[in-house]
Amino acid sequence: MDFLSSLKNYLNEDLIKKLKNCLESKNIRGLFLNHLKMPKNTFLNKFPLIKQHPYVENGFIFDDNIYDFNKHIYHELGVYYLQEPSAMIVSSLIKPSTRPYKILDLCSAPGGKLIQIAINQPNATIIANDISFKRCQAIIENVERLGLNNVIVTNNDFSKIYNQYLNYFDIIILDAPCSGSGMFRKDSKMIDDWSYNKVLKFANEQKQLLDIAYKMLAKGGKILYSTCSYSYEEDEEVIAYILNKYNDLKHVMLDISKNFYVDKINPYGFHIFPFIFSGEGHYIALLSKDGEQSLSDLPKGEIKKDDYVYLINHSIKITNLNILRYGIKYKKIFNNKDFALTYHYSHSFNLDKLSNVYHINLDIEQLNKYMKGESLKLSENTKINQDNTPCFVLLTYDDVAVSYAKLNGNILKNCLPKYLKNKKYVF
Numbered sequence: 490m491d492f493l494s495s496l497k498n499y500l501n502e503d504l505i506k507k508l509k510n511c512l513e514s515k516n517i518r519g520l521f522l523n524h525l526k527m528p529k530n531t532f533l534n535k536f537p538l539i540k541q542h543p544y545v546e547n548g549f550i551f552d553d554n555i556y557d558f559n560k561h562i563y564h565e566l567g568v569y570y571l572q573e574p575s576a577m578i579v580s581s582l583i584k585p586s587t588r589p590y591k592i593l594d595l596c597s598a599p600g601g602k603l604i605q606i607a608i609n610q611p612n613a614t615i616i617a618n619d620i621s622f623k624r625c626q627a628i629i630e631n632v633e634r635l636g637l638n639n640v641i642v643t644n645n646d647f648s649k650i651y652n653q654y655l656n657y658f659d660i661i662i663l664d665a666p667c668s669g670s671g672m673f674r675k676d677s678k679m680i681d682d683w684s685y686n687k688v689l690k691f692a693n694e695q696k697q698l699l700d701i702a703y704k705m706l707a708k709g710g711k712i713l714y715s716t717c718s719y720s721y722e723e724d725e726e727v728i729a730y731i732l733n734k735y736n737d738l739k740h741v742m743l744d745i746s747k748n749f750y751v752d753k754i755n756p757y758g759f760h761i762f763p764f765i766f767s768g769e770g771h772y773i774a775l776l777s778k779d780g781e782q783s784l785s786d787l788p789k790g791e792i793k794k795d796d797y798v799y800l801i802n803h804s805i806k807i808t809n810l811n812i813l814r815y816g817i818k819y820k821k822i823f824n825n826k827d828f829a830l831t832y833h834y835s836h837s838f839n840l841d842k843l844s845n846v847y848h849i850n851l852d853i854e855q856l857n858k859y860m861k862g863e864s865l866k867l868s869e870n871t872k873i874n875q876d877n878t879p880c881f882v883l884l885t886y887d888d889v890a891v892s893y894a895k896l897n898g899n900i901l902k903n904c905l906p907k908y909l910k911n912k913k914y915v916f
Contacts, residue, residue, distance in 0.1 A: 490685040492670060499721040499752055504762075508719070511763040516675045519574035519768070520558055521605055522547040523635055525839035526889050527568045542574060543766075544745060545581045550574055562856065562914040566889045567635040567836050572601045573675065575761045575768030579715045580605035582743060582775055583660060587612050589786050590659040591805055595647060595702060598624030600631040602664055602715075607637045613660075614787065614803040616810070618643045629814050636836030636890065639802045642814035647701055653808045654705045659782060661702045661712045665695045665727075671717035671770025674763065692722045699731045703738060708780025711741070714758070715773045724772040725755040732757070737779035796822050797831075830881045830893045832906050838883060838890045848883040848890075849901075853916050856886045862910035865894070865901040 496505050522532055524547050533539065538555050542548030551558060558564060558571060580602040590613040594603045598619040607615055617632070617640050619625050625644045632640050647654075668687045669679045695716070702712050716723050732738055746759035749766070758774025787803035792815045801816030818833040838846060855865055882901065884891040894901040903910075 492680075492683055495685055495688065496719060496721075499725070499754075504750075507764040508762055512674050514674065514763070516769060517550055517574055517767050518553050518558075519548060519550050519572055519577055520569040521545070521572050521577055521601075522549065522569050523567055523604075523608060525608060525841070526566070526636070527563070527887070528840070532568070542577060544748075545574075545577045548572075548574065548577045548581070557915050560913065560915045562860070562886070562916050563889070565634065565860075565909065565912070565914060566886065566891060568889060570601060570604045570631065570635060572605075573769050575671075575766065575771040576601060576715075576717070577605070578745075578761065578768075579664065579713065579771065579773050580609075580662070582745070582773065583609070583662075583711070583713060585609040589613065589784055589803060591657065591707075591787075592616070592660045592662070593654075593658045593702075593705065594618060594662040594664075595698065596620070596664055596666060597628055597642075597662075599627035602662055603628070603640065604631060604635055604637065606660075606662065607632075607640055608635075611639065612786075612803070613639060614801065614805040615640045616643055616805065617641065618645055618647065620644070620646050622813075625813050632814065633818070633833040633836060636833070636839065638800070638817050638837045640814070641801065641805065641807070641810075641812060641816060643810045643812050645809075645811050647705070648697065650809045651701045651705050654806065656705070656707050657806065658705050659707050659710045659784065661706055661710070663698055663702050663712060663714045665691075665698055665714065665716050665723075667691050667695070667716040667718040667723050668720060669717055670719045671761075671772075673770075675769050688718070688720045688722050691718070692720075692727055695723055695727045696730050699727065700734075703731060703735055703778070706778050707782065708778055709782030710778050712738075712776040712778075713773070714776065715771060717769065717771055719760070719762075719770050719772075721752070724760070724774075725752050725757050728757040728774050728776070729755050731776070739777050739779065741775040741777050743775060790816075791819075792816075793822075798822065798828075800834075829895070829904070832892055832904070832909075835883055835890050835893045840888060843883075843885065843888060843890075846883050848885045850885045850888065851891065853886075856891065857914075857916065859884065859891065859894075859901075859903060859905070860909070860912065860914055862903055862905060864903045867896075867899040867901060 597617040749759040799815035
């Protein structure tokens with residue numbers, strides 16, 4: 490069975506024709522603004538031709554012929570995360586909150602949905618998990634760049650350890666592995682890779698993952714399920730399966746669904762079709778577990794591992810987890826005495842924290858030199874501390890954290906990670 494024929498299970502000929510026509514059009518680009526580093530109005534003043542995302546508060550759509558956001562220095566400074574506009578809608582369904590949620594992002598890599606959740610849930614503690622070690626490295630890189638302080642990155646197969654977390658998480662994000670038909674327009678290789686057998690294979694895996702998610706979900710908690718597949722078998726049928734299996738699990742009808750496609754027979758979740766919204770194809774459903782949610786503040790923690798000290802804004806159960814990153818990588822210890830502050834820690838300083846640390850705001854020329862890996866020379870009369878002893882100074886650009894530098898005399902020693910040096914940036 491080919492792709493378009495498979496859609497006849499739930500779409501009429503007119504909708505299939507509209508979808509087919511859309512697959513031949515150009516995809517659009519989007520980004521999610523980290524408003525903790527740069528206010529929305531400031532960002533709009535700098536990039537006036539960018540367009541507001543119609544459904545996401547800090548989401549934007551742009552023309553890459555006008556703005557090269559992929560190479561802009563603000564990308565490296567964590568001012569935004571490049572994200573497909575439809576995918577951006579998923580995390581926006583979990584409304585911003587200051588409550589101390591325990592959140593699991595079960596299949597997190599590369600971390601786009603996680604980033605939005607982490608920024609909008611400052612008092613939550615989030616376990617960002619992926620079964621692929623290699624893909625976990627992408628999560629870590631994004632967590633560092635965005636300066637997220639409430640994320641623990643893990644590399645686990647939760648099917649083997651879920652019984653350690655029964656009824657535990659308040660929110661579970663399941664962006665499930667899928668056949669990927671929703672990405673046909675973005676990546677033509679996905680078309681050749683698609684098969685109906687893959688749809689059925691992934692549908693089975695998705696049911697297993699939802700089973701695990703249900704068992705780990707606390708009373709009153711929510712599961713946010715999504716795929717980038719158009720296939721009914723991976724979407725409505727999977728949700729119908731889990732709802733039929735557990736009587737205390739309910740589908741949450743969302744107002745936003747009125748703007749998209751909802752199946753009449755199984756009206757669970759909604760499809761984002763490119764002929765309705767010009768992003769890529771997505772399916773999204775929100776589920777809720779019966780019962781009263783019981784939340785309590787968790788104490789802040791500090792963890793020492795190998796030669797590093799890590800900070801997490803709250804503690805969380807970590808039984809049998811293969812942890813790759815404990816919150817913020819704060820500092821490296823040398824000989825149990827000296828230490829060096831890290832790139833991740835420098836990026837955790839958002840606008841509201843800058844006044845609490847001494848920082849030097851670089852001009853474009855200084856920033857360009859520093860990003861090339863060069864050290865900087867300050868004027869002789871620059872005073873950071875009274876006794877002029879060596880110290881760490883936070884470097885900023887446009888009041889956005891760049892990195893720590895070691896100040897010795899009037900020389901700012903470059904402390905950028907090696908992989909960031911000598912990249913080409915747009916300023």
